[in-house]
Amino acid sequence: AFGSTTIDMEDDLDFDKNSFFELAATVEHPVPIIPNVRLKYSDLDQTEKGTLTTNFGSGSNEVVAGNVETNLDLSNVGLVLYYEILDNWVSADIGLDLRKFDGQLAITNTGDDSVFQTDIDEFLPLGYVSAEFAMPFTDMSAGAEISAISYSGNSITDAKVRLRQGFSLAFIEIGYRQMAITLEDLSNTDVEIDFSGVYLSTGLDF
DSSP: OBTTBOOOTTTTTOOOSOOOEEEEEEEOOSOTTSOEEEEEEEEOEEEEEEEESSOEEETTEEEOSEEEEEEEEOOEEEEEEEEEEEESSEEEEEEEEEEEEEEEEEEEETTTOOEEEEEEEEEEEEEEEEEEEEOTTSSEEEEEEEEEEEETTEEEEEEEEEEEEEETTEEEEEEEEEEEEEEOOSSSBOEEEEEEEEEEEEEEOO
16 A cells, blocks of 8 residues: 555455465574574565556656556565473474565556555564474474564564474475565555465475
């Protein structure tokens, strides 16, 4: 939304199919007073073509109605600092997920090259909670985790449930993830989008 004008990201800009990838590395240690660390990078940079039925923006930062190409970049780096409060066949973690967003929303009219653009440059400390159940006598586990914050109209919820199968030092994981992001008053612009769906990942566990 810009002022009183609202764009539907799915219907107008064709953002009905969302995909992204994430890289993560975790370091756990036995020292009680020092938090464990996970560093992750989420690439949420997507470009789609759609149609605007009304002008969007104002002055020199206005895109004219018509066929448009939209780039939404919500890529972010996360530093998770957490403590393991349970560690047996049921494990539980609690901590902070520090997210730094450095992206943009840019809408370009493909006919006259008029452009609306706003930077998405936010640092947000999210609360972090996770739990995992190790299935006895197997290398399989089930888990869930959530990072979330809500304040002054801004909110982020990043949650997933998963099944993980271990293979010696490797693992494969399948689950469902939902990332809902609402950011208000970015250059008089409100951004609200939901990334959700089934995911598949793999990695090494030392």
